[in-house]
Amino acid sequence: MLLITCPYCGPRPELEFAYGGQAHIARPQQPADLNDDAWAEHLYMRDNAKGAHAERWRHTHGCARFFNAVRDTGSDRILATYETGTPRPAAGDLVGGAA
Amino acid sequence: MHDTLTAQRPSAASMSAPAIVKPLPAASRFILQGSAAVMAAAAAALALPDTKLACRASAHGERAILWLGPYERLVIGGEAEGAELTRLLAAALVDLPHSLVEVTDRQIAFEVTGPHAAELLNSACPLDLDLSQFPVGMCTRTILAKAEIVLWRTAPETFRLEVWRSFSAYVVGLLEEAGRA
Amino acid sequence: MTSVYRTKDGGRIQRGKPLRFTFDGRALQGVEGDTLASALLANGIHLVGRSFKYHRPRGILSAGADEPNALVGVRRDAARYTPNLRATQVELYDGLEAESQNRWPSLALDTGALNGLISPFIPAGFYYKTFMWPRKAWDSLYEPFIRAAAGLGRAPTQADPDRYLNRYAHCDVLIAGAGPAGLSAALTAARSGARVILCDEQSEFGGSLLAETSATIEGLPAQVWLQEAIAELAGNPRVVLLPRTTAFGYFAHNLIGLNQRVTDHLAVPSAEQPRERLWQVRAKEVILCAGALERPLVFPGNDRPGILLADSARTYLNRYGVRPGKRVVIITAHDGAYRAALDLHAAGVEIAAIADVRATADGPAPQAARQAGLPIRLRTTITGTRGGLRVEGVSLAAMDGGPSQSVACDAVLMSGGFTPSVHLFSQSRGKLDWDPAAQSFVPGRSAERERSAGASRGLFGLAEVLADGAAAGADAVAAAGLTPPAPRRLEASGIDLGTDGFLGALPGAGAPGAKAFVDWQNDVTAKDLLLATREGFRSIEHIKRYTTTGMATDQGKTSNMNALGVVSEALGTPIPAVGLTTFRMPYTPVTFGSLAATSRGVLFDPVRTTPIHDWAAAQGAVFEDVGLWKRARYFPRGGEDMDAAVARECLAVRSGVGVFDATTLGKIEVVGPDAAKFMNRLYVNAWTKLAPGRSRYGVLLRDDGFIFDDGVVGRVAEDRFHVTTTTGGAPRVLAMMEDYLQTEWPDLNVWLTSTTEQWAVIAVQGPQARQVLEGLVEGIDLSAEALPHMSLTEGKICGVPTRLFRMSFTGELGFEVNVPTSHGRAVWEAIWAAGQPHGMVAYGTETMHVLRAEKGYIIVGQETDGTVTPDDAGLSWAIGRTKADYVGKRSLAREAMNAPDRKQLVGLYTQNPSVVIEEGSQVVADARQQIPMRPIGHVSSSYMSATLGRSIALALVSGGRARMGQTLFVPTADGEVAVTVTSPVFYDQEGVRVNA
Incomplete structure (x- = not known):
């Protein structure tokens, strides 16, 4: 069970959280402007990173806020957590440096 | 509902005094x-x-x-x-x-009180309830086994639980079972 | 009744407190402090089980968790029967009943031992070879044979009546193992003020110190120091001491699973105590002090009862006061066996021979043995043993061959050296390093915040281990952010035993007829491993699976390193290059009860009930589970079955009035200046022009265009919507709304609150619904003009505030009365009383399903399955066409989403009106086609309609709306059912009744 540092509440057990898939995928402002391929890309295509992966979590049974985490998918170490809407931290700003 | 749902000795090895679960006034x-x-x-x-x-x-x-x-x-x-x-x-x-x-009617409040209140809650709540980590005045939504609760420490040995109404029987039953030891 | 095998004094047992127990029905006696294994040995019993594959007689091999042979079932009653317990870890209590396993008809006479005679025919991989051919023999011969012979232990025959609890705990430092390293670490950590948890799988703390008779610590005999150390820890309120507690699993981010056995050692467990407690400990820092496991030696006939590990024999002698035999032969590659020999010699056991496979043995222990006149033979091995149910003698020969000499004995002690216990470290994903000097894998780079100390990282001298524990304690405390106490070196005297050892098989293990066991529990011999390498296996992971070495319940604690040694030699590859198999949790087996804890019976899941539940139960309602909710399904009267009750309830609603508990529907209050904008972006419907006081049937899609949820949405005020969801969908709809709001549209000034449990919802449906409510409301005009279909109002009912919706999921004139939950029961009863003059019935979910199906109203999750668009479900009318965007709109514009052959919602009439099709049935166009037929759709709902006097069904059929009037077929086990495609609205197609 992971220990996840909610940007608002601090370290909390994974039981309180819900996973939300890859982070930093903005819904297009005008979906109608996208052709089918571009829309399908937005809807379905996700990275399958080995190593540092930016992903969404929600502290569902806590402050109920969504936030982002960079997790090393190999070791399950969480390298950073940060508020939704803020940019992904640079590799040097992650726990233990670049993953 | 009775006033004192349970009076208990949570673990012969580590606990010697009761923790009590009771409903709070509306x-x-x-x-x-x-x-x-x-x-x-x-x-x-x-x-x-x-x-x-x-x-x-x-x-x-x-x-x-x-x-x-x-x-x-x-x-x-x-x-x-x-x-x-x-x-x-x-x-x-x-x-x-x-x-x-x-949301007056959405939830019901309970009090868990006694020298081993934190240990009793820790039978189902995964948070660190040591006074140094969860001081008086701290409150949060969290989970108690399969129910969501709001947990608020109102005194060193007293917690207030806000529980959605339909989960209250489960929460009380769980604490009663965990306290029967 | 003192046994010749029990010493007169010494050890940690209470000779004055005898305990009665039985083994295979035989009445025996032990004493307090015994394990089942020590009590059996005290009675001269070594034979405790039969091996898994060959059914060979087997004895007690070890004194701890590594025991592969002495698996027993312990019985308290029919429900409290625990199989596969290691007798070495079963604490004796008065009245204990134990039985051996894997033998038939009895331990001494076992017909399965015939497997031993045919063993040349069941070598490694025999499962894969023997039972392959002929194929036909599988059912008639092989499977019955395997089923009869396979399996280890019996399951209890009744449900487990014991209680199990869970405990989450946190600490600065968790220490797994309370031997000298763990105690030293705990003392250091505790003195810094850290929160410490110290656990040990044994009944007593002390580890190796419990069998220590001569060593001193701080000038005190080791066991006196032990007592003082425990007292100091027990007096510290920040320290939790957990004996009888196994750290069985190392999970991510320093979460350690502990299995605490609370009552298994008690003759009469208190009903108020749980049998076991699962501890889930989140530790800032972890110290692993798991010690080391002694390795057996692999020589022919090394598995006879009476052959055991040397240090275990010393434990039996020094801790339990039990001699393993009267005349023993020792075979060793490590100085520890000399220490055991000296202790046994002092206790009056005859040492017939010490065979040392090494060329030299000059450490302090061998020197002391020489001085004591013990017969030592260097460069000597055992080439065979004899004896039936107990070893009677061995053949000794030089390591490099030559003639053998027979030596009589009644026990053989062996030591191949020690293997550091790195199980937990390896589970934590730490990297193991190969220590060529010690010929061991030791903990290398950590993956978690942990460190190992003492024997578990290959250190063995007592002073060294104590110092290592203290250093680990200080390191952990500092890493946890506390200040460690000033370092203090503990003075200790203990004999240096070195780190010699032997890996692999001794000479002669491969000789014809030899059976030199590597894995006792799974009956894997050195020859099996050699065969695997000859057959081309190279990877240790493949060899493990092919031969099953290390795959038994002991997970190869005694066998893995020797297996590696055999394979390494056979392949000519160094051990670290051969690699190591994965260490998996649990370290020792954990009961399901412990893992389930309180999640069983009524506490398995929350059982959510509405305020009307008790009323419904008193009326005899039959309930069904909907998510976690209990919902009344129907209200049978006078022996009615479900069909009869549902028919009566349906007719009453259509002709008079019915009342229905809709409290479980999800409710979300959407509030804020941007509420309408938010609803517009989310739902397919247009909300801007919906006036306060009016409501609309809302459809929510995922962005892939498929229906996600639905429900009536009322606009309470300009900036406030009352959104309802399906019963099961409430949490996921709220989560989806929060997702879009927080991550896509944080600019919107709107907020969401779950009000599901704030409101009790009482649906009053039927032509007479208005008359029933009229007398109960205050300040509310229920007329069709003031409160038309799909509108809502606020006011009072029965003196209680209400949000009253005019709406219908039945097709009849209907209202849904929302009142604060605490008033739900009283208002329900008032409505019930007011309804009686009108013949009101209470109806349940089954009737609700029929009534809505008669109207063609869908149920999300029944008519939809995540691949149904609004158009497929006939809900295009709900879509706000002029909206630029809403969730799912772009996907609906894809060509495939508008293909004419998409499955569309239609009604089906069976041509025989009394036939009710099974829900989920497939629909085909041509019943005469060959199997497998090509389905063109499926039946989603199917009922007998009392109102229509015939069966009805809803189905999703390819191009269904263009098939009106067509005959299609539903294949069933009893032949095809012909159906006619019709409109999904079976009743009141004009919608007159709902607007009454």
Whole structure:
């Protein structure tokens, strides 16, 4: 069970959280402007990173806020957590440096 | 529901005195959501300190404001003062976009109290409830086994649990079972 | 009744407190402090089980968790029977009943031992070879044979009546193992003020110190120091001491699973105590002090009862006061066996021979043995043993061959050296390093915040281990952010035993007829491993699976390193290059009860009930589970079955009035100046022009265009919507709304609050609904003009505030009365009383389903399955066509989403009106086609309609709306059912009744 540092509440057990898939995928402002391929890309295509992966979590049974985490998918170490809407931290700003 | 649901000795090895679970008197409740300005104005209107710190409650008498999230508070008042709270908050927040929703009947409050209250709760709640980590005045939504609760430490050996009504039988049953030891 | 095998004094047992127990029905006696294994040995019993594959007689091999042979079942009653317990870890209590396993008809006479005679025919991989051919023999011969012979232990025959609890705990430092390293670490950590949890799988703390008779610590006899150390820890309120507690699993981010056995050692467990407690400990820092496991030696006939590990024999002698035999032969590659020999010699056991496979043995222990006159033979091994149910003698020969000499004995002690216990470290994903000097894998780079200390990282001298524990304690405390106490070196005297050892098989293990066991529990011999390498296996992971070495319940604690040694030698590859198999949790087996804890019976899941539940139960309602909710399904009267009750309830609603508990519907209050904008972006419907006081049937899609949820949405005020969801969908709809709001549209001034449990919802449906409510409301005009279909109002009912919706999920005139939950029961009863003059019935979910199906109203999750668009479900009318965007709109514009052959919602009439099709049935166009038929759709709902006097069904059929009037077929086990495609609205197609 992971220990996840909610940007608002601090370290909390994974039981309180819900996973939300890859982070930093903005819904297009005008979906109608996208052709089918571009829309399908937005809807379905996700990275399958080995190593540092930016992903969404929600502290569902806590402050109920969504936030982002960079997790090393190999070791399950969480390298950073940060508020939704803020940019992904640079590799040097992650726990233990670049993953 | 009986007054004292359970009087217990949680573990022969490590515990020697009881923790008691009992329902608290009815209260009025609201979920208030909005910006920091909303929260400051609401606290002022209820004559309570603003709960700027995450996971902290401010309380006086029957009234309390519990931080649930950066933009969400649980406002608690006496059973009879729901209308008064609505009036006070509506007046104070008239110019600020916000959401005030009454949830008086959504949940039921319980108290878990006794020297081993924290250990009893830890039979199902995964948080660190050591006084150094979860001090008096700390509050948060969390889980108790398969139920979601709001947990608020009101004294070193006393916790208030806010439980959605339909989960209350489960929560009490679970604490009763865990306390039977 | 003192046994010749029990010493007169010494050890940690209470000779004055005898305990009765039985083994395979035989009445025996032990004493307090015994394990089942020590009590059996005290009675001269070594034979305790039969091996898994060959059914060979087997004895007690070890004194701890590593025991592969002495698996027993312990019985308290029919429900409290625990199989596969290691007798070495079963604490004796008065009245204990134990039985051996894997033998038939009895332990001494086992017909399965015939497997031993045919063993040349069941070598490694025999499962894969023997049972492959002929194929036909599988059912008639092989499977019955395997089923009869396979399996280890019996399951209890009744449900487990014991209680199990869970405990979450946190600490600065968790220490797994309370031997000298763990105690030293705990003392250091505790003195810094850290929150410490110290656990040990044994009944007593002390580890190796419990069998220590001569060593001193701080000038005190080791066991006196032990007592003082425990007292100091027990007096510290920040320290939790957990004996009988196994750290069985190392999970991510320093979460350690502990299995605490609370009552298994008690003769009469208190009903108030749980049998076991699962601890889930989140530790800032972890110290692993798991010690080391002694390795057996692999020589022919090394598995006879009476052959055991040397240090275990010393434990039996020094801790339990039990001699393993009267005349023993020792075979060793490590000085520890000399220490055991000296202790046994002092206790009056004859040492017939010490065979040392090494060329030299000059450490302090061998020197002391020489001085004591013990017969030592260097460069000597055992080439065979004899004896039936107990070893009677061995053949000794030089390591490099030559003639053998027979030596009589009644026990053989062996030591191949020690293997550091790195199980937990390896589970934590730490990297193991190969220590060539010690010929061991030791903990290398950590993956978690942990460190190992003492024997578990290959250190063995007592002073060294104590110092290592203290250093680990200080390191952990500092890492946890506390200040460690000033370092203090503990003075200790203990004999240096070195780190010699032997890996692999001794000479002669591969000789014809030899059976030199590597894995006792799974009956894997050195020859099996050699065969695997000859057959081309190279990877240790493959060899493990092919031979099953290390795959038994002991997970190869005694066998893995020797297996590696055999394979390494056979392949000519160094051990670290051969690699190591994965260490998996649990370290030792954990009961399901412990893992389930309180999640069983009524506490398995929350059982959510509405305020009307008790009323419904009193009326005899039959309930069904909907998510976690209990919902009344129907209200049978006078012996009615479900069909009869549902028919009566349906007719009553259509002709008069019915009342229905809709409290479980999800409710979300959407509030804020941007509420309408938010609803517009989310739902397919147009909300801007919906006036306060009016409501609309809302459809919510995912962005892939498929229906996610639905429900009536009322606009309470300009900036406030009362959104309802399906019963099961409430949490996921709120989560989806929060997702879009927080992550896509944080600019919107709108907020969401779950009000599901704030409101009790009482649906009053039927032509007479208005008359029933009229007398109960205050300040509410229920007329069709003031409160038309799809509108809502606020006021009072029965003196209680209400949000009253005019709406219908039945097709009849209907209202849904929302009142604060605490008033739900009283208002329900008032409505019930007011309804009686009108013949009101209470109806349940089954009737609700029929009534809505008669109207063609869908149920999300029944008519939809995540691949149904609004158009497929006939809901295009709900879509706000002029909106630029809403969730799912772009996907609906894809060509495939508008293909004419998409499955569309239609009604089906069976041509025989009394036939009710099974829900989920497939629909085909041509019943005469060959199997497998090509389905063109499926039946989603199917009922007998009392109102229509015939069966009805809803189905999703390819191009269904263009098939009106067509005959299609539903294949069933009893032949095809012909159906006619019709409109999904079976009743009141004009919608007159709902607007009454």
